[in-house]
Amino acid sequence: MSNDGVNDGRRRFLIRATCVVGGVGVVGVLKPFVASWSPSAKAKAAGAPVKANLSKLEPGQMVVVEWRGKPVYVLRRTPETLAMLPKMDERVRDPQSLEPQQPAYAQNANRSIKDEFLILLGLCTHLGCAPQYRPEVGATNFGESDWLGGFFCPCHGSKFDLAGRVLKGVPAPTNLEVPPHSYESDTLIVIGVDQET
Secondary structure (H helix, E strand, O other), X not given: OOOOOOOHHHHHHXXXXXXXXXXXXXXXXXXXXXXXXXXXXXXXXXXXXXXXXOOOOOOOOEEEEEEXXXXXXXXXXXHHHHHHXXXXXXXXXXXXXXOOOOOHHHOOXXXXXXXXXXXXXXXXXXXXXXXXXXXXXXXXXXXXXXXXXXXEOOOOOOEEOOOOOEEOOOOOOOOOOOOOEEEOOOOEEEEOOOOOO
């Protein structure tokens, strides 16, 4: 068989060029397909840890941070507030926080890593309403003449102290939940990442 007039160099070039173009096409098709396996940015954000800077939070002040679509209350308690917490032990259902509504590192009298800062999910444990922060001592407009400050749920009247512990005789069955959290520095908190013990 005669190969008259056939240019072998040109044939090799065309075969290689065809392979390269075909390879680029395969990569172009596979890239979106493989990328579809990864979670979307919205899905990543829904479960991602959230950082909050506490440096400008004044004593007695509370901010709300969103984590996983839920409100997280970050409260900076005063020394006076912390001193009042033991006075509430007789009035709350679970004074020692024995029910698992907090990570082990926050199962203490103040329900916190650092006594000064209280981190709570802002959802009532009765039906999920958002309790209001009511720090004023002696407030009587919701049936507590000896109120020492805390959280009041306007939906069904549940009350919690300034450690998020539920008072006796209200619809909420358990203390407010303490989400997993840790400190990156003295004033930077990461909600969604457990404190190393």
